[in-house]
Amino acid sequence: MFEPDEVLLLGPGPSPVSPRVRRAQAQPLLGHLDSEFVPLLDRVQSGLRRLFGTTNRLTLPLAGTGSSGMEAVVANLVEPGDRVVVGVNGVFGMRFADSVRRAGGEAVVVEAPFGCALDPDALRTAIAGGPTRLLAVVHAETSTGVLTDLRPVAAMARDAGALFAVDCVTSIGGVPLACDELGVDAAFCGTQKCLSVPPGLAPVTFSERALERVAARRHPVPFYFDTRLLTGYFGRERSYHYTAPVSMIYALAASLDEIDEEGHEARFARHREAAAALRCGLGPLGLEPLVAEEHAAPMLTTVRYPDGIDDVAFRRYLRRHHLIEVGGGLGPLAGSVFRVGLMGHGARLPNVLRALAAFGDALRACGAAPDVAAALAAVHAG
Numbered sequence: 001m002f003e004p005d006e007v008l009l010l011g012p013g014p015s016p017v018s019p020r021v022r023r024a025q026a027q028p029l030l031g032h033l034d035s036e037f038v039p040l041l042d043r044v045q046s047g048l049r050r051l052f053g054t055t056n057r058l059t060l061p062l063a064g065t066g067s068s069g070m071e072a073v074v075a076n077l078v079e080p081g082d083r084v085v086v087g088v089n090g091v092f093g094m095r096f097a098d099s100v101r102r103a104g105g106e107a108v109v110v111e112a113p114f115g116c117a118l119d120p121d122a123l124r125t126a127i128a129g130g131p132t133r134l135l136a137v138v139h140a141e142t143s144t145g146v147l148t149d150l151r152p153v154a155a156m157a158r159d160a161g162a163l164f165a166v167d168c169v170t171s172i173g174g175v176p177l178a179c180d181e182l183g184v185d186a187a188f189c190g191t192q193k194c195l196s197v198p199p200g201l202a203p204v205t206f207s208e209r210a211l212e213r214v215a216a217r218r219h220p221v222p223f224y225f226d227t228r229l230l231t232g233y234f235g236r237e238r239s240y241h242y243t244a245p246v247s248m249i250y251a252l253a254a255s256l257d258e259i260d261e262e263g264h265e266a267r268f269a270r271h272r273e274a275a276a277a278l279r280c281g282l283g284p285l286g287l288e289p290l291v292a293e294e295h296a297a298p299m300l301t302t303v304r305y306p307d308g309i310d311d312v313a314f315r316r317y318l319r320r321h322h323l324i325e326v327g328g329g330l331g332p333l334a335g336s337v338f339r340v341g342l343m344g345h346g347a348r349l350p351n352v353l354r355a356l357a358a359f360g361d362a363l364r365a366c367g368a369a370p371d372v373a374a375a376l377a378a379v380h381a382g
């Protein structure tokens with residue numbers, strides 16, 4: 001039997017899974033149309049609505065990872081020739097634009113440097129440049145750790161009569177979402193970040209406005225992602241569309257129960273506090289965060305290496321000697337940064353202290369002279 005190490009997952013995902021979620025996943029299998037299972041699915045859909053901040057009836061845990069949520073949103077809302085403005089300040093914004101192009105849309109990319117916030121004026125200019133069907137942004141860009149302020153972007157979409165789609169893969173469960181209040185028409189996420197469920201589901205939500213747009217399409221949507229067919233199973237009828245991944249839905253249900261028991265505000269505060277503690281401890285180790293505090297996503301901190309530290313050697317040392325996983329840099333940041341996820345079940349002070357001590361040891365092994373005692377003292381001093 002495969003018995004892996006108990007690794008502390010402090011990378012960009014997957015995040016640590018609680019014992020309760022693990023146990024839930026191992027419960028006896030039921031049929032996906034079983035009368036005992038269907039009420040659990042109802043509960044999961046309600047819990048997802050609360051986290052997305054929506055009353056959208058079509059809110060469901062799609063099978064597949066976060067990218068399948070992105071594909072589902074694009075497949076339903078983009079038709080060949082549609083003009084889509086995409087805010088890109090990292091790898092996942094690039095993926096969003098790529099997905100639009102693959103659906104035959106025209107992706108008008110508004111770029112900001114990796115590590116910086118999107119420029120609202122540049123977005124406004126791009127939207128004004130032609131009839132815009134959809135505006136798409138990533139809420140928490142996991143390749144950099146930048147959190148986009150959705151409110152002004154949502155207003156731009158509304159003023160232009162465009163639909164607004166948001167990638168919430170990393171943000172959901174770690175910061176508040178208010179899809180209805182802002183006017184978000186479609187949002188998707190993954191389970192493996194701040195929901196602390198293994199990868200394998202992509203919760204998505206579509207507004208009535210988005211569904212009207214789908215009803216008016218000239219081209220069919222690929223079978224698997226077609227919201228009209230998904231409504232059959234995830235709506236009142238509960239008719240077969242595809243075989244739902246039952247055990248994953250058990251796990252998600254357990255996580256949503258934990259989230260409700262903790263309280264959303266308490267959970268968001270826990271993420272903020274863990275991120276702040278991590279930031280306090282970086283300086284004495286000779287490390288610095290890439291993203292300015294006012295734009296930083298609490299669940300993912302990208303950290304610059306001091307000169308001369310080998311990224312692969314550093315991360316290999318952490319995994320081997322401390323059983324800690326962190327992520328490497330992506331795109332232009334590869335080799336110059338590492339990414340620390342304090343997500344969901346993992347966003348806790350003891351993990352921050354363990355991580356900082358381990359970072360110090362790994363930096364020392366790589367030839368630097370970090371002050372671990374000062375780093376831990378800085379955390380305690382707040």
Ligand SMILES: Cc1ncc(COP(=O)(O)O)c(C=O)c1O
Pocket residue numbers: 012013065066067068070092138140141142143167168169170190199
């Ligand atoms: C912001 C964001 N969007 C999309 C994805 C893609 O999700 P997945 O890898 O689960 O397909 C990720 C994954 O890390 C992500 O962080």
